[in-house]
Amino acid sequence: MALSLQPKVCIAVLMILGIWASQTMSRLFIDENAITQKHEPWMAQHRRNYQDNAEKKRRFQIFMTNWEYIKNFNTNATNKTYQLSLNKFADLADEEFFATYTGYRVPSLPNANKTTPFRYAEQADDVPESIDWRKIKGAVTSVKDQKQCGCCWAFSAVGAVEGKICNGVSLSAQELVDSVSDNDGCDGGICQSGTLNNSAAQISGYEDVPSNDEEALKMAVANQPVSVAIDAHETSFKLYNSGVFNGDCGTQLTHAVTLVGYGTSTEDGSMYWLIKNSWGDNWGENGYMRLQRDVYAKEGLCGIARRASDPTVD
Numbered sequence: 432m433a434l435s436l437q438p439k440v441c442i443a444v445l446m447i448l449g450i451w452a453s454q455t456m457s458r459l460f461i462d463e464n465a466i467t468q469k470h471e472p473w474m475a476q477h478r479r480n481y482q483d484n485a486e487k488k489r490r491f492q493i494f495m496t497n498w499e500y501i502k503n504f505n506t507n508a509t510n511k512t513y514q515l516s517l518n519k520f521a522d523l524a525d526e527e528f529f530a531t532y533t534g535y536r537v538p539s540l541p542n543a544n545k546t547t548p549f550r551y552a553e554q555a556d557d558v559p560e561s562i563d564w565r566k567i568k569g570a571v572t573s574v575k576d577q578k579q580c581g582c583c584w585a586f587s588a589v590g591a592v593e594g595k596i597c598n599g600v601s602l603s604a605q606e607l608v609d610s611v612s613d614n615d616g617c618d619g620g621i622c623q624s625g626t627l628n629n630s631a632a633q634i635s636g637y638e639d640v641p642s643n644d645e646e647a648l649k650m651a652v653a654n655q656p657v658s659v660a661i662d663a664h665e666t667s668f669k670l671y672n673s674g675v676f677n678g679d680c681g682t683q684l685t686h687a688v689t690l691v692g693y694g695t696s697t698e699d700g701s702m703y704w705l706i707k708n709s710w711g712d713n714w715g716e717n718g719y720m721r722l723q724r725d726v727y728a729k730e731g732l733c734g735i736a737r738r739a740s741d742p743t744v745d
């Protein structure tokens with residue numbers, strides 16, 4: 432028998448499809464309206480002036496995608512100890528965000544065959560349960576905003592040096608970008624032996640913290656803020672708002688930040704690293720992120736224990 436539908440069946444099917452389509456359309460319409468009501472005040476809050484309507488429409492679509500991601504996270508994510516929000520990056524797609532706001536490339540010549548021992552190795556027993564260098568006067572200056580220059584490594588290194596010299600002088604990351612020759616300036620990279628010519632400090636070199644060892648990292652951070660590289664290429668990292676981040680990031684190092692402490696969350700008992708970022712003080716917890724510490728993987732969450740270094744200062 433030929434597969435032909437009776438006209439009546441056809442009409443019934445069409446009607447059902449029609450009802451379904453109109454419901455879907457109206458739901459989409461309502462959703463869009465609800466999101467427009469979020470997008471407009473968000474634009475005002477973050478001073479967005481899109482150049483034309485086409486751009487606004489494009490940004491709105493991305494904003495909506497990010498909002499869907501957050502809604503899905505809020506509804507479906509289990510065992511997450513952090514929250515997301517429609518933060519300052521909510522109208523950026525992942526790829527453009529990664530390209531613009533991260534910028535760490537693993538140096539081509541790693542410090543292989545180093546002979547100097549890890550200088551804090553002796554202090555294993557003296558490591559405090561928690562430390563927050565922000566509470567030590569002058570050790571951590573205000574959160575900077577790298578804006579759209581992929582020089583997070585410079586902010587990361589400067590953050591660590593500020594902690595080392597501990598006099599509250601805010602060093603300029605631009606100076607580091609300008610003065611260090613063996614990095615890629617604003618396009619990622621890291622300085623191995625550059626000197627920062629500043630009246631306050633001179634970086635004479637870097638000492639690597641033993642890799643893939645969160646205990647060693649803890650010893651280093653107990654002594655001074657430390658510059659670390661992490662994987663920040665995650666939507667949940669971009670939209671992070673608060674709490675102890677335990678998202679599903681990888682370990683490809685894509686961003687550099689400064690570790691300014693560690694501790695245990697009073698909200699849920701999660702152990703965390705305290706990260707100072709360079710995306711302004713209106714991202715995360717006033718510019719900071721708490722990232723889960725002591726995870727099963729030896730690289731640490733987001734690869735935080737893979738490549739850490741603390742500057743030595745003359």
Ligand SMILES: *[C@@H]1O[C@H](CO)[C@@H](O)[C@H](O)[C@H]1NC(C)=O
Pocket residue numbers: 499502503504506507
């Ligand atoms: C939660 O997950 C289910 C299954 O993947 C999905 O159908 C649903 O849309 C999700 N909820 C939200 C609010 O996104």
Ligand SMILES: *[C@@H]1O[C@H](CO)[C@@H](O)[C@H](O)[C@H]1NC(C)=O
Pocket residue numbers: 509510
């Ligand atoms: C959530 O955490 C509990 C307790 O740690 C664990 O038993 C459970 O397997 C976790 N669920 C998921 C989906 O990871």
Ligand SMILES: *[C@@H]1O[C@H](CO)[C@@H](O)[C@H](O)[C@H]1NC(C)=O
Pocket residue numbers: 543544
């Ligand atoms: C490190 O030392 C090993 C053994 O001495 C040698 O084979 C290797 O080439 C060295 N690596 C570098 C980068 O110098």
Ligand SMILES: *[C@@H]1O[C@H](CO)[C@@H](O)[C@H](O)[C@H]1NC(C)=O
Pocket residue numbers: 610626628
């Ligand atoms: C640093 O500054 C000193 C004196 O201000 C100058 O003599 C020296 O050449 C500078 N070094 C670099 C690397 O710019």
